[in-house]
Amino acid sequence: MGLRSGAEYIESLKKRKPNIYCLGKKVDNVLEHPVLKSTIATVARTFDLAKNPKYEDLLTVESPLLGGERVNRFLQPFFTVDHLVKRQHQIRFLQRQLGSCALRCTGLGMVNSLWETTYQIDEAKGTHYLDRLKDWLKYIQRYDIYETGCMMDVKGHRGLRPSKQPDPDMYLHIVERRPNGIVVRGAKASQSGPAISNETAVIPSAYGHDEADGPYAVAFAVPTDEKGITYIMQHNTGDALAYTGDDRDLGNPRYGGGFGSTSLMIFDDVFIPNERVFMAGEWEFSAAIVRTMGLMARMWQCGCRPALMELLTGAAAFAAQANGVANAAHIRSKLNDMTIHSQTAWGLALSAAYQGKSSPSGSGIVLPDSLTINVGKYRSVEGYWECCKLANDIAGGLATTVPSFKDYDNPETHGWMEKYLQANPDVPTEHRMRIMRLIQ
Template sequence: MFMTAADYRDSLRQYSPRVYCEGELVESVADEARFMPGIDAVGVTYDYALEADYHPLMVAEQHTTGKDVNRMLHICRTPQDLINKLEAVRLMCREVGCAQRYLTHDALNAIFQATYRMDEDKGTDYHQRFLNYLHKVQDEDLTLGVAMTDGKGDRSLRPHKQINVDSYVHVKERREDGIVLRGAKAIITGAPYMHEYLVMPCRNMIEADKDFAICCAVPIDADGITIVSRPAGRPGEADAKFSAKYGQTTGVAIFDDVFVPWDRVFMDGEWEHSQFLISTYATHHRHSCIGARAGFGDLLIGAGVLMSETNGLSVEDTPHLRDGMVDLIKIVEGFYACGVAASVYGFADPAGSFQPDGVFANVGKLMLATQIYDMHRIAHEVSGGLIVALPGPDEDHNPETAGDLAAMLQTRPDIPHQRRADVARLMEDLTASKAGTWMSVISLHGGGSPAAMKREIYRYYPIEERKELVEKLLDRGVVAEDGKRVSKQPGRCCPVGCQVPETPQLDYQPDDTPKLGKLDPAAE
């Protein structure tokens, strides 16, 4: 089943979560104006899947069922899948800023891999449980929030050492029919308007943290969950040219003794696999973040050119403005290229899925995390100060000032003042409003702080191979002791003897040999 955006919004009425926003209890999430920009942004992920032109990017066949599913719910099998997902995310985010639902994709792919790995290692049956759940999510076309980041308490202490054990979500009780969860997940994108949450550990664990190594699925209106959220974007603000229409919220989810039946539990105490789950999720997610921020970059590039033009300047004929735009393009396409490389150089997981390359995914995310500030700076540089200094929209209708403002602030005779004001307000919204600075912080911290990416880059990077490369060079005398370059082995300039490394092929065919020997197909 594929829902439309309208169906998705209506489907939220089947849930009755306990949600607070700005100190008030929300009666109906589907009708709450403060969440509408977020609901509409997720809605685009539904409507685009129904558009014929976007079908190749937005729809994919799930290999375990043969059914077509939304790309945001699909398990990637090939480099082409990764590229299509990357492009799909960019396509949606250039329309809505942040489409949010790609987090669902990233978590589903990571849990697919981690459950298979745990079963192999421990003889558990998590993978089949997860497949049953995955197929339900795909059949019902759901959107799942990622409840990974815990409250975390004192950052210098492990979960089991925290003074308040509830600063991390943990298993309070194990019963015959399931587990009982308690604690806080601190940052969940789209928290009030998801259908369910995927609860995952947020750090690697040691044995003493066993009760915190938990992965499961819970409906957002499960008994005992309270969501404390904030408005999505800037709903109702007249000068919010972008974020009154599309936005994103986050919420804290308080788990106050929430029961989860076993068929929804995908990890319970397997602390040794916590790091694999986190790292795999982070790689998929950082790959998606690259597509998302490239979409935002497309918006900035367009707004920068329009702002210059409404100022009366041609970007093409004004060298420093053209340079500014090229710098912006270089940043956006630079990190996007890392996303493409991560897809092409990805690798097949034993579970039968395909994962982006860890170095390229993390380098791309690290680039956008820090260069988002340069993106904003360049946009400000080419735009001028009007973007924050223009009188507010109420002044547009003030009979005492509106006429003079329109006449005296006009630039080119063929561009009405109102048009320039609209572009300036859009640029302010994207870069200098609270929605704009939100975009900086989500770029910097969403998917992990820069320190986490640097750790991953170092972990994935073949440092030893680079060291051996140099050792081989020294041994064969290419670098002589006196510093002169003397090759004693003509024709052998690299460890593989001048062979051109194989180019990864995009027509990679997944191995369809059934590997899931333990699984019972009848259960699907």
């Protein structure tokens, strides 16, 4: 089949019938949904960019599983240091293009952590999970599947492990074993993108302690509209603008939805056929998969946040110009600080990749340097919040209080907004309002 275009990805969504709820109503058409439509456009753009020959080396990679065919980099495990390095460039590039989460990193995290752990289980127990995983990987690579990843169980009482919870469903678990598969029940919280993806891969989120945690040690892949799966979409103040505002009120109307796609994902006795089960009861290996997935998450956060910080720096510089203070010494110093935050995190992201080493397990996977990527993740999060603070400081109060574009378009209020929301006459009022929304 080869690499899909954005249009082909969107076409694939039309064939699915996932069970989604939002704001008290069932969502029948994700393509028309006010929040999801820009989320879908974000993912579609990642497909289109990967098909562009200009970005072939950055966004695609030769797959040894498909005899060297080029596949999307989001679907290929890390077998070399070069894979790690290009991966960091890939996510920084996409973040720069989209100004938003690309929504596909969790799937890549799953591909790597599942490879590493299925290898370890097979070595210890003589199972054949890695062969199954390879068959699945060939499928998702060949059909260029949009795969998301679920790790975060709802977790119930945080002080209690899975098998000690008063309600056994607080961590996803096996409720029935059949000759041809397993049945699972539970829920995953804060999942990015599953309602608009083709498939989701699921792993445990808690370390196993003994046999009692066995049913919770479960990993599998499942189509996102499988019978028994329900999504309850997030709703927050950012999303509210998508329902009430003008497109210009969204800051990043085309792709900003990358941050608006999470759901509470409920598995109400869902059947998973054996071919897609990659772990079923091996509680001794839950810790290994959680650790590897943790490394993967640190890696993508450290790789993408520098680009978000760059975006904020550019937006803050423009806001300063719109406000008429671009040359003030303290503004220039703050913009310098923002650049230092983004470049420090990016340096650590690259350093961790270049120091990558073959996993000690012998699985063939190459992992980023653990200490560097942990420090990098810390720096990227701290730096990001610092950049948010500085961007808001530079932009001023309007970044929080700017009125809606619906009022800007209303003839009764337009004149006042045009007059009183202008600062530097060289920058049109509308542009000043829009940059404030982007920073918001």
